[in-house]
Amino acid sequence: MTDVGMTDFAVVVFREDDSWETELLPVALTEDLAGFVHALRQQPGIGGTIGLAAVGDDFFIAIRVLGDEVMVFLSDVTASVEWPLARQVLDYLDIPVPEDEELDQVLPVGDMSIFADLGLDEMELGALSGDLDLYPDEMLLSIAGRLGFGHSFERAIDSIG
Secondary structure: OOOOOOOOEEEEEEEEOOEEEEEEEOHHHHHOHHHHHHHHHOOOOOOOEEEEEEEOOOEEEEEEEEOOEEEEEEOOHHHHHOOHHHHHHHHHHOOOOOOHHHOOOOOOEEOOOOOHHHOOOHHHHHHHHOOOOOOHHHHHHHHHHHHOOHHHHHHHHHOOO
């Protein structure tokens, strides 16, 4: 089991009236996919809710709940070898945990078009998640900015610790 540290966080993002709101969720949700999805379902939002979680310096996940539909994106499939949340995402997506010989490159998995209707296409999301010069929190900040809730996201993350 990996220790949850200062770089771990989970947030819910939703539209209220005409603005985006971002709220921190319990950090324990960075280890529990079912609990994370449940927390997102509790927050009604115009156009559903978005959940973003960064775990360590290794990966992030994005979840989008639209009615009964749940879309899930994992920034790096190799994280599933060490991290419970990443492993749960692969189980949810019915993708096997990679073998040792498959661990030499960062590959995103899941719904690459999770944010396409909000202006972030599959190519951009793939490029961001594969940028080895960025930490997961920086990738998520960039995604938040492109989707229009960068300031709200940054305020929520700045309130950590």
